[in-house]
Amino acid sequence: MFILLDSPHGNHVLQLAVELLPPEAVDFICSEVLDRWNPVVLARHPYGCRILERLIEHFPAHALAGAVGEILGKVESLSDDHYGNYVIQHLLEHGGQGERKRIVEAIQGNVAHFACSTFACGVLDKALTYSSWGDQVDIVRRVLEQEPLLVTLATSPHGFASTQRLFQVAAAADAALLELACQQLLAQPSLDALAACKHGQSLLREVLPEGCRGLAGGRAQPPPCTVLGPCKKCPWPRASPSPGLQSQASSLPLEPARQRCTVKKAPARPAEHPSRAGGSKVGS
Numbered sequence: 001m002f003i004l005l006d007s008p009h010g011n012h013v014l015q016l017a018v019e020l021l022p023p024e025a026v027d028f029i030c031s032e033v034l035d036r037w038n039p040v041v042l043a044r045h046p047y048g049c050r051i052l053e054r055l056i057e058h059f060p061a062h063a064l065a066g067a068v069g070e071i072l073g074k075v076e077s078l079s080d081d082h083y084g085n086y087v088i089q090h091l092l093e094h095g096g097q098g099e100r101k102r103i104v105e106a107i108q109g110n111v112a113h114f115a116c117s118t119f120a121c122g123v124l125d126k127a128l129t130y131s132s133w134g135d136q137v138d139i140v141r142r143v144l145e146q147e148p149l150l151v152t153l154a155t156s157p158h159g160f161a162s163t164q165r166l167f168q169v170a171a172a173a174d175a176a177l178l179e180l181a182c183q184q185l186l187a188q189p190s191l192d193a194l195a196a197c198k199h200g201q202s203l204l205r206e207v208l209p210e211g212c213r214g215l216a217g218g219r220a221q222p223p224p225c226t227v228l229g230p231c232k233k234c235p236w237p238r239a240s241p242s243p244g245l246q247s248q249a250s251s252l253p254l255e256p257a258r259q260r261c262t263v264k265k266a267p268a269r270p271a272e273h274p275s276r277a278g279g280s281k282v283g284s
Contacts, residue, residue, distance in 0.1 A: 005033065011047035018054040023063070030055055030063060039067035040074050040084075049083040053090045061096055068099060075106040076113060079120040092126040103127060104135045111142045115149045118158050125162040128169055137173045140166055144180050151190040157199050167207050182207075 004010035017026050033042070033051060042048035052071075055064060071078065071087060078084030091099050107114050107127050114120040114127075128136050143149045143166065150166070153159040170178040185194070185207065194200030 005045075005048055005051060008047065011050055014051055015054045018051070018058055023059050027063075030059055034064075034067050039070045040078065043071055043078055043084040043087040044081050046083055049087050052087050056087070056090045056094050068095070072099060072102045075103050076110060076120075079106075079114065079123040080117050082119060085119040085122055088123050089126045092123070092130045097132070100127075100131050101135075104131045104139070107139060108135075108142060111139065112146055112149055115143055115153045115159070115162075116156075118156070121153060121156065121159045121162045124153075125165055128162065128165040136169045137177075140169050140173065140177065140181075144170075144177070144184065147184060148190065150181060150184045151193075154185055154203060155190065155193050155197070155200060157197075160199055160203055163203060164206055 004014050014029060018029060023030075029051075033048075033055075037045075037048065039052070042052055052067075056068075061068070068091065071091070074084075075088060079088050088103060092103055103123070104127055107124060111124075114124040124139070128139060131139075143153070150163070153166075154163045167178070167181060170181045184190070185204075194204055
């Protein structure tokens with residue numbers, strides 16, 4: 001079993017067995033894996049975390065109660081782990097209300113950690129999607145109360161989904177909550193930072209049409225796009241070339257256009273065969 005679990009190819013065999021066979025037929029996999037390995041250590045393993053995810057998806061809660069209890073005791077540290085964060089996300093998606101509530105409590109206790117961490121922001125996204133509606137709104141309020149958490153989350157390449165989901169919850173919960181979120185996102189210099197990166201431009205395109213575009217008005221306009229001429233990649237106004245740049249361009253010497261030669265060249269004369277050339281000399 002250890003050979004399969006620790007193998008980059010063999011772990012897929014265990015995953016498929018758990019996925020395709022009924023739990024009672026592969027109960028030996030669950031018991032041997034959890035008896036031999038600590039669940040927290042397994043959650044940090046690059047292949048063991050996959051086995052845990054499949055067990056969470058397909059096994060009843062009572063069969064995994066002990067292992068899940070140990071994992072829930074390390075929610076914050078596992079959420080910040082490269083592989084452990086996926087196990088926490090799976091518990092939010094496939095676990096019961098009790099498991100979700102314990103994870104939400106960990107997020108509420110240190111929301112700054114989950115908003116600023118590269119891996120934990122994925123757990124924040126799942127909490128804003130699968131936890132109860134009241135918990136989702138509470139998490140949004142906690143993020144907005146601690147400035148500049150929203151800006152940090154939005155400017156992170158890994159925080160795109162979490163920020164988008166946060167605005168969806170704010171828009172459905174309260175207009176004042178949405179307005180506060182938009183004000184924080186559109187304030188300078190965070191707006192410049194978002195408009196300067198590709199994922200930030202995509203995020204603003206997703207968020208602003210949901211009620212925040214009017215808040216920008218004339219006081220918080222995004223910087224113009226640096227692409228001269230039509231640009232379909234971003235919604236910002238086009239930048240016009242400066243007068244100095246235009247004068248420099250007009251003063252540059254232009255090379256004369258090359259005309260295509262219309263004179264037809266005579267076809268090349270084929271070379272004479274050596275034997276024919278030598279024979280003509282002998283005949284003469």
